[in-house]
Amino acid sequence: MAATSMDQLVSLCKRRGFIFQNADIYGGLQGVYDYGPLGVELKNNLKAAWWRAMVYERDDVEGLDAAILTNQKVLHYSGHEDTFSDPMTDCRKCKGRFRADHIKDGKCPNCGSTDLTEPRPFNLMFKTAIGPVDDGSSFGYLRPETAQAIFTQFKNVVDSTSRKLPFGIAQIGKSFRNEITPRNFIFRVREFEQAELEYFVAPGEDEKWHEIWKEERIKWWEEQGLKRENINIYTTPKDDLAHYAKACYDIEYQFPHGMEELEGIANRTDYDLGNHTKAQDEMNLTSHCHANSDSTQKLCIMDDSNKWVVPFVIEPSMGVDRGVLAVMTEAYTEEDLGEGNSRIVLKLKKHLAPIKVAVIPLKKNNEQIMAKCHEIKKNLLKLGIGRVALENTGNIGKAYRRHDEIGTPICITVDFETIEQQPESVTIRDRDTMEQHRVNIADLAAYLRDYFLA
Ligand code: GAP
Numbered sequence: 271m272a273a274t275s276m277d278q279l280v281s282l283c284k285r286r287g288f289i290f291q292n293a294d295i296y297g298g299l300q301g302v303y304d305y306g307p308l309g310v311e312l313k314n315n316l317k318a319a320w321w322r323a324m325v326y327e328r329d330d331v332e333g334l335d336a337a338i339l340t341n342q343k344v345l346h347y348s349g350h351e352d353t354f355s356d357p358m359t360d361c362r363k364c365k366g367r368f369r370a371d372h373i374k375d376g377k378c379p380n381c382g383s384t385d386l387t388e389p390r391p392f393n394l395m396f397k398t399a400i401g402p403v404d405d406g407s408s409f410g411y412l413r414p415e416t417a418q419a420i421f422t423q424f425k426n427v428v429d430s431t432s433r434k435l436p437f438g439i440a441q442i443g444k445s446f447r448n449e450i451t452p453r454n455f456i457f458r459v460r461e462f463e464q465a466e467l468e469y470f471v472a473p474g475e476d477e478k479w480h481e482i483w484k485e486e487r488i489k490w491w492e493e494q495g496l497k498r499e500n501i502n503i504y505t506t507p508k509d510d511l512a513h514y515a516k517a518c519y520d521i522e523y524q525f526p527h528g529m530e531e532l533e534g535i536a537n538r539t540d541y542d543l544g545n546h547t548k549a550q551d552e553m554n555l556t557s558h559c560h561a562n563s564d565s566t567q568k569l570c571i572m573d574d575s576n577k578w579v580v581p582f583v584i585e586p587s588m589g590v591d592r593g594v595l596a597v598m599t600e601a602y603t604e605e606d607l608g609e610g611n612s613r614i615v616l617k618l619k620k621h622l623a624p625i626k627v628a629v630i631p632l633k634k635n636n637e638q639i640m641a642k643c644h645e646i647k648k649n650l651l652k653l654g655i656g657r658v659a660l661e662n663t664g665n666i667g668k669a670y671r672r673h674d675e676i677g678t679p680i681c682i683t684v685d686f687e688t689i690e691q692q693p694e695s696v697t698i699r700d701r702d703t704m705e706q707h708r709v710n711i712a713d714l715a716a717y718l719r720d721y722f723l724a
Contacts, residue, residue, distance in 0.1 A: 274602040276526040279595070280455055282602070282614070286676050288312065288624075289456060289594075301452025301460035308676055309594070311624035311657055313463075316494065316593050317442050319621060320465045323490055324440045331438040331467065332431055336419030338444055339400065340411045343564050344418050347545045350395060353513040354414055357389035358450050369450045394447040412446035417585060420468045421542040424569045435571060435581055436479065438469035442590065454527045456591040463590035470581035472573055473540065473556065476516075479584045480537045484519050487535060487586050491521060494593070495600050495619040500524040504531070514541040516557075523596045532596055533588040540580040543569040553580050597622055601677060616677035617702060620722060625678045626656040627718065632685035634664025643684050646696070646711065653715060655722040674701055680721065682714075 283289040287306035291298040305313055325331050345351055357370035363383035370389035377384055396412040413419070420439045427439055442465045452458050471479045484503065492498060506518040515536040523532040541557040544550060548565045570578045601618045620626070629647050631639040643660055650658045659678075661669045666683060673681050683697040694711040709717055 274526055274599045276455055278602060278604075279526065279598055282616075282675065283309065283455075283598075286672075288598075288676075301449055301458070303456050303459060303591075308624040312597075312618070312622060313590060313594055315622045315624070315656070316597065317463075317465060317590060319494060320490075320588065320590075321440070321442065323493075324438070324465075324467055328438075330433075330436060331440050331469075332427055332433070334420055334423060334427065334439050334441045335443065336416070336423060336441065338413050338446075339398070340413045340418065342410055344422055344546070345395065345411050345414070347562055347565070348418050348421075348542060349513045349545065350411075350414060350418075351393070354395060355391035355393045356450055358392035359389045360387040361385065362387065367450060372451060392448075392450055394449065396446045396448055413444075414447050415445055415587070416441045416443045416464050416466045417468055417542070417587070420466070421546055421569065421583075424470075424543060425567050428571055433571075435573060435579075436469060436471040436475065438467045440465075440467045442466075454525070456595050457525060457527065457530065459591060462592075464587055465590055465593075466585060466587040468538075469584045469586075470571070471584060473579060473582050476537050476539065476582035476584060480517060480519070480535065483535050483584050483586050484521075487521055487533060487588075491523075491532070491596075493619075494622065495597055495617075496523060497600065500600065501532075502529055512536065514538045523592075523599075525592075525595060526599055531589075532592050533586060535584070535586045538583040538585050540582055542583060543580045547580060553578075555580055613671060613674050615674040615701060618677040620679045623677045623679050624657065625659045625673070625676065626722060627658045627680045627682060628661050628669065628673045628678050629658065629682045629684065630661045630666060630669045631664070632666060632683055634662055638689045639684050639686070642689055642694075646682065646684065646714070649715065650718060653719055653722070655718060670699065670704075677701070680718070 286308060288309035290304045290306050292302040292304050293299045325333050358367055359370040360367050361378035361380060361383055362385040364378060364381040366378060366380040368379055378386060395414050397409055400410045401408045420441055444461060445464050446461050449458055449460050452460055491501060500523060502522040504520040504522050511518055516539045518534055518536040520531040521533040522529045539557045540555050544555040544557050544559040546565050547553055547569045548562055550559050550562060570580045573579045601616045603615050603617055604612060605615060606612050627650055629643045631643050633639055647658050647660050663669055670681060679701050681699040688694055688696055695708045696711060697706050698709050699706045
């Protein structure tokens with residue numbers, strides 16, 4: 271088990287404004303959470319790190335931001351209407367409903383009864399009426415994965431960018447699943463975000479690329495602060511594979527509740543593009559596809575020998591919310607400072623920290639000191655390092671504790687020496703070492719640029 275408990279994280283998230291239960295004032299909505307002032311920054315920083323690594327730092331990936339509302343036919347031909355379900359069982363005694371594969375020793379997790387119904391499939395997709403007439407004839411779904419729009423827009427992206435294999439399309443966005451038993455805070459929820467890459471490769475090259483992406487993604491998670499010893503690679507047994515996959519690695523992380531899936535890296539073969547392709551019989555597909563009479567397109571690309579092929583797909587798919595939970599679990603530290611003192615410090619990697627720099631006046635509401643604080647903040651914002659916060663509480667010790675708890679790497683204190691002596695200088699305090707030293711204001715920009723951007 272992880273050293274950090276879920277209670278510690280939930281408490282910090284609420285106390286400091288990272289994550290709140292949705293509709294709290296009405297008793298909540300189960301499996302739905304809202305990100306607060308610091309949570310939104312942390313989540314955005316994690317997504318930005320992913321986008322940077324997947325799109326900006328590569329020369330073979332394009333981005334996409336597709337709609338959440340999904341045409342029923344897309345999820346019919348993708349196989350989700352028929353197969354995207356979990357086994358559900360009811361307890362006849364307490365009337366509770368549970369995922370059958372989460373039941374231990376044949377006992378109801380709620381009341382312990384063994385009087386349970388036979389498991390039956392429960393489709394996880396949220397169905398919704400589209401248009402003003404709700405008579406069941408016009409409906410769509412909230413997407414259960416972001417991937418499908420990448421497949422349906424494949425041809426448009428290829429035609430507009432002239433891409434050749436191998437190349438990828440990346441997307442970050444909300445997905446929705448009507449989980450039977452949402453649980454473990456933001457780990458299993460009904461509304462969540464995914465960051466998915468569909469990487470298209472020539473048939474026959476898929477196994478090689480599956481291995482390459484596994485290694486790439488482990489490296490990326492380590493760069494986000496996860497220790498390798500807290501990561502496990504799980505090879506999904508053939509019987510447990512999703513309906514579209516030929517093979518899958520799960521990157522698992524030691525969450526507070528146990529070693530569980532953080533990201534899936536699947537070999538989806540030509541299953542999806544094949545399923546959304548018209549006249550499949552001409553396409554020499556390897557996967558088992560629906561007979562598609564609705565699609566107007568052949569989702570294929572010319573290979574090196576000028577032959578039309580339906581590419582295979584390797585898909586690293588991360589849960590953004592699970593990512594937030596993982597980096598917080600890893601970063602949460604309680605430190606004994608001796609003499610009965612302790613502190614909580616969130617040792618987030620600096621690029622993930624919600625606030626990069628806190629500018630703190632030694633004395634509350636002192637006009638001269640405050641004017642200097644505002645000037646410093648304005649100049650630091652120009653560096654593009656992220657959020658710089660001005661703290662006007664007047665209690666330095668409390669301000670340091672608060673910023674330790676929320677993971678602010680650098681605190682800058684503006685005191686009387688700053689405004690009275692030349693050259694103007696400030697105190698800089700480091701979150702992890704708690705060491706303080708003075709830096710001239712004239713050197714501040716270069717110091718922080720080096721610290722955050724080098
Ligand atoms: N497109 C492939 C796909 O959706 P998945 O394994 O079902 O594959 C990918 O989901 C990732 O999305 C998971 O590894 C997990 O991090 C995240 N995820 C899935 N269901 C989730 C849920 N109910 N709550 C939070 N995250 C979830």
